[in-house]
Amino acid sequence: MPQNAIEPWEYTLHIPHDPRAVTVCRRTLRLILTIHGLIRLTDVAELLATELISNAVRHTKGPAALRLRWRDGVLRIGAWDANPEPPDPAPALGQDSLDAETGRGLTLVQACADVWGWHPLARGADRGKYVWCDLGAA
Numbered sequence: 001m002p003q004n005a006i007e008p009w010e011y012t013l014h015i016p017h018d019p020r021a022v023t024v025c026r027r028t029l030r031l032i033l034t035i036h037g038l039i040r041l042t043d044v045a046e047l048l049a050t051e052l053i054s055n056a057v058r059h060t061k062g063p064a065a066l067r068l069r070w071r072d073g074v075l076r077i078g079a080w081d082a083n084p085e086p087p088d089p090a091p092a093l094g095q096d097s098l099d100a101e102t103g104r105g106l107t108l109v110q111a112c113a114d115v116w117g118w119h120p121l122a123r124g125a126d127r128g129k130y131v132w133c134d135l136g137a138a
Helices: 019-035 039-058 094-099 104-113
Strands: 010-016 064-071 072-079 115-121 126-136
Touching: 010 019, 019 039, 019 064, 039 072, 039 094, 039 104, 064 094, 104 115
Parallel strands: none
Antiparallel strands: 010 064, 064 072, 072 126, 115 126
């Protein structure tokens, strides 16, 4: 079956504010993509999810969530966190950023994803933001 003919699906994994949750997200993503026959997207998808969830855990105080959605040949990877402030802009990828130990997350997302973005969320007393990126199967 061609990958764009796979039925749409969506998963959400709620995680605590714990750096170990990044590994749980990465392994869960690998399992989900494997069972849906999308193993060839796994390496890049793991990198993207790791960067988004790492930012959510590192830069906020509350819980977070990883959301995966497949529709029309596109995998959307998103991270929700409780901080409504926008993510720091992705710096230009240069030699200084290549040598840096931190601060490259959104630069990697920008370089590896087809498109990325973010938006604030507010539902009743719940506030936060959703940072997402799309990865096409083609």
